[in-house]
Structure formats: C-alpha cells, structure tokens
Amino acid sequence: MTTPNHEQCPLCGSGVHVVTDTATGYQQGMTYTILECEGCRSSFASPLEVSDEIYARIYANVANVPGYNRYDRYAREVLARRRPLDYLMAQEESYWAVASHLRQRRGGGERLSVLEVGCGMGYFTHALAQDGFTVTGVDISSEAVSWAREQYGPYYACTTLGELRARGERYDAIIMNQLIEHLPDVHGFLAEAVSLLAPGGELLVTTPNKSAYPDAAWETDHPPVHLWWFGEEALTYLAERHGCTVSFIDFSPFNAAYLRPKLPPVPPADKRPVFDARGELLSSQPLPPISPLRSLLERSGIMDFLRAVRSGFVTDNRWEGPRGPICAAVLRREE
Numbered sequence: 287m288t289t290p291n292h293e294q295c296p297l298c299g300s301g302v303h304v305v306t307d308t309a310t311g312y313q314q315g316m317t318y319t320i321l322e323c324e325g326c327r328s329s330f331a332s333p334l335e336v337s338d339e340i341y342a343r344i345y346a347n348v349a350n351v352p353g354y355n356r357y358d359r360y361a362r363e364v365l366a367r368r369r370p371l372d373y374l375m376a377q378e379e380s381y382w383a384v385a386s387h388l389r390q391r392r393g394g395g396e397r398l399s400v401l402e403v404g405c406g407m408g409y410f411t412h413a414l415a416q417d418g419f420t421v422t423g424v425d426i427s428s429e430a431v432s433w434a435r436e437q438y439g440p441y442y443a444c445t446t447l448g449e450l451r452a453r454g455e456r457y458d459a460i461i462m463n464q465l466i467e468h469l470p471d472v473h474g475f476l477a478e479a480v481s482l483l484a485p486g487g488e489l490l491v492t493t494p495n496k497s498a499y500p501d502a503a504w505e506t507d508h509p510p511v512h513l514w515w516f517g518e519e520a521l522t523y524l525a526e527r528h529g530c531t532v533s534f535i536d537f538s539p540f541n542a543a544y545l546r547p548k549l550p551p552v553p554p555a556d557k558r559p560v561f562d563a564r565g566e567l568l569s570s571q572p573l574p575p576i577s578p579l580r581s582l583l584e585r586s587g588i589m590d591f592l593r594a595v596r597s598g599f600v601t602d603n604r605w606e607g608p609r610g611p612i613c614a615a616v617l618r619r620e621e
C-alpha cells in the first residue's frame with residue numbers, strides 16, 4: 287500500500303504543515319507524521335489508516351491497557367450502582383456532558399429515541415436505559431455486542447449506520463462518545479450519522495480537545511488509535527459541512543463540582559508506545575481494586591460530598607470555566 291502524501295487537509299482542503307515527523311506510534315517501531323491544517327486547525331496522523339488488529343489487541347488486554355483499563359472498571363461498576371448514569375457522569379466529563387444534555391432535553395417533556403454509536407462494552411447505553419431513555423447501542427465488534435447483551439440486556443446490535451438507514455430508523459439523538467478521533471473517513475461516517483437524525487435531531491460528539499493544549503504537538507492517544515485531534519474550529523467546520531448548526535457544551539458545572547487536575551503535556555521525546563514490536567503490552571497497568579470502605583462511601587453518596595469539599599479548597603492547577611480536556615459538540619440537523 288502506498289502512503290498518501292498529504293499536502294491538503296483531508297477534511298477541508300486547506301494547506302497543512304508538519305508539526306512533527308517523529309510522533310510515537312501505539313506499537314513500538316511505528317512512527318507517524320503529525321500534520322496541522324491551516325484552515326480548520328485539525329491535526330491528523332499520516333498515514334491516516336488503522337487496522338482492526340490493534341483494537342483486537344487492546345480489547346484482548348482491556349483490563350491492563352493504560353487509557354482503556356477504566357472502561358473495564360465502568361463495565362463492572364455500573365451493575366453494582368443504583369443510579370449507574372450518575373456514577374458515570376461523576377467519572378468522566380464525556381458522560382457528564384452527554385447525559386446532562388439529554389436529561390435537559392427530556393425535561394421539556396420530549397420522548398427521545400437515542401442511538402449510541404461505537405458503544406463498545408455497552409455500559410453507557412445500559413446506564414441511559416436505566417435512566418429511562420429509549421436507547422440502542424451499536425458497535426461493529428460482534429464480541430463487544432454479545433458481551434453487552436449478556437451483561438445488560440437486549441439494547442444492543444452489531445450493525446452499521448448504513449444498515450440502520452436502510453431499515454428506515456431515525457433518532458432524536460445520536461451519541462458519538464470519543465469515537466470521531468478514531469475514524470479514517472470522518473466525512474463518510476458523519477454523513478451517515480446525520481442521515482439517521484430525525485428533523486431537529488442532534489448528534490452529540492465528544493472528543494479530546496485540541497484547544498485545551500494550544501502548544502502541544504499531539505496530546506491524545508498515539509496514532510493509529512487516535513488519527514485526529516480536533517478543537518472547536520474543526521468541529522464547527524464539520525457541522526457546517528454536514529448541514530448542521532453547532533453549539534458546545536459548557537463544562538463550568540462539571541469543573542466546579544469535580545476536581546480535575548490540569549496535567550502538563552508530555553514532551554514528545556518522553557512518550558512511550560503501548561505495545562512492543564510483537565504486539566505485547568509494554569507495561570501492564572491494571573487499576574487497583576476499589577476497597578470495601580471506598581465502595582461504601584461511593585454508594586452512600588458520602589464520597590461525592592467529600593469530593594465537593596476537597597474541590598472547594600483547590601484553586602490552582604485545575605480545569606475551570608467552560609472548557610476542558612474534552613470537547614463536546616452538539617450538531618443539530620435543522621428541521
């Protein structure tokens with residue numbers, strides 16, 4: 287296969303420049319060039335392609351892969367929670383943003399049909415279903431979908447957006463949580479997703495926020511797992527190109543309630559691959575088990591109170607205001 291030589295942004299066609307040509311890849315021995323667009327300001331990896339094999343390796347080791355090990359924990363914890371959606375909202379701003387937006391819309395009395403695309407292990411779909419939403423989770427991995435059905439119930443399908451469209455399905459809200467940065471063909475995927483929206487429907491897109499780290503080269507997962515790094519400008523361009531209006535979810539309430547330290551970007555020379563050249567994990571990072579005391583404090587809600595108290599005392603080096611390390615865009619299809 288020939289490596290495409292990007293002279294133009296694959297999203298908007300503007301000129302690009304090289305940010306670095308020695309970006310660390312997910313697997314040892316892979317090196318990527320990172321380019322930045324002078325129009326939509328997106329950054330992307332070259333070559334802009336990924337094989338299924340790397341995801342098979344990640345999910346075969348999911349409990350030990352840094353960055354993915356938490357998903358394994360959430361998948362188990364939601365089953366032990368009385369309000370699994372509240373639990374997930376307290377863990378990560380992506381879940382907080384999507385769930386608070388959907389709850390607000392439902393508050394107006396709307397009965398919403400929701401699709402989660404790329405639902406993976408399915409815990410977020412499960413949490414939304416437990417909260418009363420009519421929700422379906424879809425993923426292209428048949429293993430993930432059968433696992434989710436077994437754990438949580440019949441809310442899942444192993445299918446593509448094209449098949450859903452052919453069946454005439456339409457949704458009031460389509461969730462793409464930390465998915466878009468993985469896709470080689472962003473336009474093709476977004477076009478299909480938008481075509482599944484009912485009139486006035488919304489696409490909820492969360493992704494690592496490039497504008498949170500204006501001086502960093504690539505402060506997101508190594509390519510080819512993450513192929514893109516977007517900020518508000520790129521998401522605004524994508525919305526317009528696909529006939530949608532855009533707004534961004536304000537993280538001020540999340541940042542005020544939960545203490546999120548602002549971690550400095552890692553210098554490119556210090557970045558290490560996740561897998562060695564043979565595809566074995568370079569360092570296994572299982573999350574420590576949750577102690578019985580902590581579990582009790584979490585379930586009783588005391589932990590939330592302790593967090594709020596701690597949060598009130600820390601004023602330095604934390605995320606504050608409407609922005610944060612994750613960007614959450616609402617792309618609305620006009621009636």
Ligand SMILES: [Zn+2]
Pocket residue numbers: 295296297298299300323324325326327328
């Ligand atoms: Zn561009």
